[in-house]
Amino acid sequence: MKLYDGGKIIAGIVVFLIVASVPFWYGRGKAVSPPDLKLDTPAIERLKEKLCVEPAPYMRANHMKLLSAWRESVVREGNRSYKATDGKVYKISLTGTCLECHSNKDKFCDRCHDYAGAKPACWNCHIIPEEVR
Amino acid sequence: MNLLTSLIAVLILTLLAAGIAFSATLSFLLTAVLPYAAFTVFIVGFIYRVVQWAKAPVPFRITTTCGQEKSLPWIRTNPLENPSGLWGVIGRMALEIFLFRSLFRNTKMDILQKRPVYGSAKWLWFFGLLFHWSLLIIVLRHLRFFIEPIAPWVNGLSAVDGFFEIGIPTLYLSDAAILTGLSFLFLRRVVVPQVRYISLFTDYFSLLLILGVVSTGLLMRHFFPADLLQVKNLALGWVTFSPVVPKGIGTVFYIHLCFVFVLMAWFPMSKLMHMAGVFLNPTRNLANDNRMRRHLNPWNTPVKVHTYEEYENEFREKMKLAGLPVEKE
Numbered sequence: 198m199k200l201y202d203g204g205k206i207i208a209g210i211v212v213f214l215i216v217a218s219v220p221f222w223y224g225r226g227k228a229v230s231p232p233d234l235k236l237d238t239p240a241i242e243r244l245k246e247k248l249c250v251e252p253a254p255y256m257r258a259n260h261m262k263l264l265s266a267w268r269e270s271v272v273r274e275g276n277r278s279y280k281a282t283d284g285k286v287y288k289i290s291l292t293g294t295c296l297e298c299h300s301n302k303d304k305f306c307d308r309c310h311d312y313a314g315a316k317p318a319c320w321n322c323h324i325i326p327e328e329v330r
Numbered sequence: 331m332n333l334l335t336s337l338i339a340v341l342i343l344t345l346l347a348a349g350i351a352f353s354a355t356l357s358f359l360l361t362a363v364l365p366y367a368a369f370t371v372f373i374v375g376f377i378y379r380v381v382q383w384a385k386a387p388v389p390f391r392i393t394t395t396c397g398q399e400k401s402l403p404w405i406r407t408n409p410l411e412n413p414s415g416l417w418g419v420i421g422r423m424a425l426e427i428f429l430f431r432s433l434f435r436n437t438k439m440d441i442l443q444k445r446p447v448y449g450s451a452k453w454l455w456f457f458g459l460l461f462h463w464s465l466l467i468i469v470l471r472h473l474r475f476f477i478e479p480i481a482p483w484v485n486g487l488s489a490v491d492g493f494f495e496i497g498i499p500t501l502y503l504s505d506a507a508i509l510t511g512l513s514f515l516f517l518r519r520v521v522v523p524q525v526r527y528i529s530l531f532t533d534y535f536s537l538l539l540i541l542g543v544v545s546t547g548l549l550m551r552h553f554f555p556a557d558l559l560q561v562k563n564l565a566l567g568w569v570t571f572s573p574v575v576p577k578g579i580g581t582v583f584y585i586h587l588c589f590v591f592v593l594m595a596w597f598p599m600s601k602l603m604h605m606a607g608v609f610l611n612p613t614r615n616l617a618n619d620n621r622m623r624r625h626l627n628p629w630n631t632p633v634k635v636h637t638y639e640e641y642e643n644e645f646r647e648k649m650k651l652a653g654l655p656v657e658k659e
Contacts (some may be wrong), residue, residue, distance in 0.1 A: 198380065199385070200384045201387050201388055201628065202384065206381070209380070209606075209609060210380060210381075211397070213376065213377075213380075214377075217372075217373060217376075219473065219477075220473065220568075220569040221569050223476070223481075224477060224478060224566075224569065224570070225479050226569075226570055228570050228572065229478040231559065231562075232559070233374070254557075254578060257557050257559065258434060258555040258556060258557045258580075259555050261498050261499055261555070262555065264498070265497075266500040276490065311479070312562060313474070313475075313477065313558035313559065313561075313645075314480045314484065314485055314488060315499070315558070316485070316488075318498075
């Protein structure tokens, strides 16, 4: 069977194939290793139990929600203590509690955020620890 | 009834996906085998449909367009509504594809004082445009999971889309817009009796399926966060042909994936093929040059003709003897 306006049809199909396969050719098929998060800061090394305020899987998916809740708790209610699910009480502070352990923003926060294309607004207000020292 | 069937179909898919999330073998099937199967069906089916369309001959330029065609120099023509050349056609197609010009012309008929009255109705155009543009932006934004390092324009697009920084994580405007657009398109089918009467299973199913994809996506972004690290590992695994089965990524993500794969596989078999079809729309993509060029009907069988010239050549002597006039001596 004949294709009518075959040249245009084939050109259209080629364009469609190129556009639909962007993810396949964009990285030229190179394998990308997932980001390597560094948990070897001095503060973490000193910890007996290497635990975050909540279990790691929860933190991985929900840390932004926790931070948002913390922000509201401090800024709107003036409440600076957080009772974790295991009963421990933490001081609510991004710089004092979170960054106490995770003092390596560029090797911890940024690696995942850049990988997933997340742009947290933390640093619009908060200072970045390296800049303190 | 059609609505009920499609609702049940989508619900079955949801349950299926939720079930898959609990089984290791089925998870492997969904995250490592089905993506390729669905993508192949999408690509092959898409091309097959286009080729089928291209095999149908286009016999004549369809001139049922609403502008004045190009004729005498002192008659004002409408080059975009009724183009006579390539550039006019490109303009008309661009307006159709990017701005849905045909829908902009939509009218609504009402009987007022026993007389039919036509008024403009831009709702379908507006929400259709809203939906399609949001869908495009959302698809482009998803490239962030498939590309490493993420292209700056993808991040830029996300930044513009989340410009108002409402909530954490930021609410994307395209997410809100697509939900609005889809809700309108769906409610229109359900509420307007005439549209409901002509709505088929495929109409409802496509809408509900996309609504399912959108709502699971929004759920994952705002209510049951998925581990994006694993999501991206999975997506990059697909495009480098080394898929890794994610662990503990949540049921909602599985439902989202399941919907997307069904949508991809369903695409070539459904009305969603208007994505390719809009380019092959004969009332839009054919220049009205009927009076400038001779168009031959492509399915005409070659006819053996016998012209008068040949006839005279054959019978000239006999005609002369009979005293009949001939053109050539």
